Amino acid sequence: MIAQILFIALFIAAVALFSYNAKKVVRNIRLGKPADRSDQPQKRLMTMLKVAFGQTKMFFRPIPAFLHLLVYAGFVIVNIEVLEIMIDGVAGTHRIFHGLGGLYNVLIGAFEFLALGVWISCALFLIRRNVLKLKRFSGVEMTSWPKSDANYILITEILLMTAFLTMNAADAKLQALGYGHYVTAGAFPVSQFLQNLLPDSASSLVTIERGCWWFHIIGILAFLNYLPYSKHFHILFAFPNTYFSNLEPKGEFSNMQSVTNEVKAMLDPSFTPEPAEPGRFGAKDVNDLSWVNLMNAYTCTECGRCTSVCPANITGKLLSPRKIMMDTRDRLTEVGKNIDKSGNGFDDGKSLLDTYISREEIWACTSCNACTNACPINIDPLAIITELRRYAVMEESQSPASLNAMMGNIENNGAPWKYSPADRLNWAKEN
Amino acid sequence: MSEQLNFEVPTMAELIAKGEEPEILFWVGCAGSYDERAQKTTRDICKILHHVGLKYAVLGTEESCTGDPAKRAGNEFLFQMQAMTNIEVLNGYNIKKIVTGCPHCFNTIKNEYPGLGGSYEVIHHTQLIQQLIDEGKLKAEGGESFKGKKITYHDPCYLGRGNDVYEAPRKALEVLDAQLVEMKRCKSNGLCCGAGGAQMFKEPEKGNKDINIERIEEALETNPQIVAASCPFCMTMLSDGVKLKDQSENVKVLDIAEITARANGL
Numbered sequence: 082m083i084a085q086i087l088f089i090a091l092f093i094a095a096v097a098l099f100s101y102n103a104k105k106v107v108r109n110i111r112l113g114k115p116a117d118r119s120d121q122p123q124k125r126l127m128t129m130l131k132v133a134f135g136q137t138k139m140f141f142r143p144i145p146a147f148l149h150l151l152v153y154a155g156f157v158i159v160n161i162e163v164l165e166i167m168i169d170g171v172a173g174t175h176r177i178f179h180g181l182g183g184l185y186n187v188l189i190g191a192f193e194f195l196a197l198g199v200w201i202s203c204a205l206f207l208i209r210r211n212v213l214k215l216k217r218f219s220g221v222e223m224t225s226w227p228k229s230d231a232n233y234i235l236i237t238e239i240l241l242m243t244a245f246l247t248m249n250a251a252d253a254k255l256q257a258l259g260y261g262h263y264v265t266a267g268a269f270p271v272s273q274f275l276q277n278l279l280p281d282s283a284s285s286l287v288t289i290e291r292g293c294w295w296f297h298i299i300g301i302l303a304f305l306n307y308l309p310y311s312k313h314f315h316i317l318f319a320f321p322n323t324y325f326s327n328l329e330p331k332g333e334f335s336n337m338q339s340v341t342n343e344v345k346a347m348l349d350p351s352f353t354p355e356p357a358e359p360g361r362f363g364a365k366d367v368n369d370l371s372w373v374n375l376m377n378a379y380t381c382t383e384c385g386r387c388t389s390v391c392p393a394n395i396t397g398k399l400l401s402p403r404k405i406m407m408d409t410r411d412r413l414t415e416v417g418k419n420i421d422k423s424g425n426g427f428d429d430g431k432s433l434l435d436t437y438i439s440r441e442e443i444w445a446c447t448s449c450n451a452c453t454n455a456c457p458i459n460i461d462p463l464a465i466i467t468e469l470r471r472y473a474v475m476e477e478s479q480s481p482a483s484l485n486a487m488m489g490n491i492e493n494n495g496a497p498w499k500y501s502p503a504d505r506l507n508w509a510k511e512n
Numbered sequence: 513m514s515e516q517l518n519f520e521v522p523t524m525a526e527l528i529a530k531g532e533e534p535e536i537l538f539w540v541g542c543a544g545s546y547d548e549r550a551q552k553t554t555r556d557i558c559k560i561l562h563h564v565g566l567k568y569a570v571l572g573t574e575e576s577c578t579g580d581p582a583k584r585a586g587n588e589f590l591f592q593m594q595a596m597t598n599i600e601v602l603n604g605y606n607i608k609k610i611v612t613g614c615p616h617c618f619n620t621i622k623n624e625y626p627g628l629g630g631s632y633e634v635i636h637h638t639q640l641i642q643q644l645i646d647e648g649k650l651k652a653e654g655g656e657s658f659k660g661k662k663i664t665y666h667d668p669c670y671l672g673r674g675n676d677v678y679e680a681p682r683k684a685l686e687v688l689d690a691q692l693v694e695m696k697r698c699k700s701n702g703l704c705c706g707a708g709g710a711q712m713f714k715e716p717e718k719g720n721k722d723i724n725i726e727r728i729e730e731a732l733e734t735n736p737q738i739v740a741a742s743c744p745f746c747m748t749m750l751s752d753g754v755k756l757k758d759q760s761e762n763v764k765v766l767d768i769a770e771i772t773a774r775a776n777g778l
Contacts, residue, residue: 469586491579
């Protein structure tokens, strides 16, 4: 009875804490400017199913894709087992689904294989990061926290799977002893090999079985609450992020309505635009970005596929699309904390552009869309870079001198170079 | 082969004055109009149009920058000023269909003009060439033979990833009976030439290599005789790369339109 109360209390506390933190994240995302992504719901749903659920974009790199799929499948399917744990925990039962008989055996057996798959994949992932030191996992933005974050996640998953398998091994042994309420249920194709490592006395086995059971469920609840602080949030955000992702051709940049109004008024003095809220052109800080940009930032799991294909980064420039996303999230988190502490409108004298992202970074981008193409969950670093450029050019007139010259030429000659418009057809006449 | 055009390139103004309408407007673009190397491609596109008897026209001095480099650089004002002025000209001529000689113009007019009141059917010149081949109006005969020649094609970002056009340019090369070799990074995984996003008009940021060198090294790994391009900016970047690698004697950088024109003896 005490165990049941403890379990329910723990569960409620964990969910409450998660909701509290998740709400803050949602509030932070809502600091962004509006963006309409309500069109084409069917196409959006298909994109989400394909890209997030089906992980199609992961398979450009088949080996990590396969390992990731194992962890993902393990995560999703082993959670059916968590459902049983929940019910057992609340009702004080043991393996309540055992009545399913043969099906139960198949399920538990399958979970064991998946748990092993997760275990091995996570171990390989740890080796790739820490022993093989893949280039993709380094870079200026990969400071100690992002590296530890990744390792914590992988180690936690290994521990959870170890607990799950050990629990099953102890349970099976107790079943064989016919001890107490340990009914014969489940198949243990993987954990049977652990049985020899466990003691034979029933009381020790019960301690181990209960210990692992509690560790497993407390571990999962703790993991849930780790998400809002971690890059691992992608396991949830991947779904809305792909649903609301850009469906237009990648080459298309948005046309700014605020500018359209001004240009129309300039070309046609009789045009009176609908009054709009005065705002900045482009983005200096996170709240100038759209909510989609901000959700992108929370979704990023720092895999670095974007940076590894970025032509600027490949050739040694400062720009790293992954850093753009991480900076956006870090700045947004900071702005959120400021609001918690000092309320809305507090100015800490910092901004996304300059404090976090330098001018050198944004001007190195070729807008080639390699990053957006590479992202397995449709994050768009280019949209943020463009907004920062818009601010630098339109609000501050701060662009590289050669670009100013190019724009001056377009204004005066209708071409980015200094040629006379009258000579535009010379190619057809010369030679 | 003469580079000179032995026919007049009709302008919209002339056509309208005669009471005629073109089937398609050829949007030349700034590079195609002024850049010496790109002008060759422009003339070859005209030769192809003329050869197949497609009724076309250019805007001539009425054409102006689409605003693409301004938009990528962040100057939305200048972009929209350019766009609206161009749209006024295009709508004034009642233009329905446009072929561009540049992926940047193609992307901008096709994707960014509709929201500002300019909706047209826009194709890139490689798509036009593919259509003409499919319709049997264009072959690869009567000119230079590319049979067995090793050609590698560089995907321009704004044609490939930007608009998912990967097959049309390759189709145009397939009819040559040449040996097509893909670079390691090709199609949706293609590497930029380094000129996009207004980089064409500025010095690159500090790094350890120029992007066009990285790209041309990859192209040269395929041991090509021809590096095929379909964008005037890529053309500049790749040609510079070949020069810097001292390979100008062995490797030619040619636009798909140039190759097509040559193969047909135009």
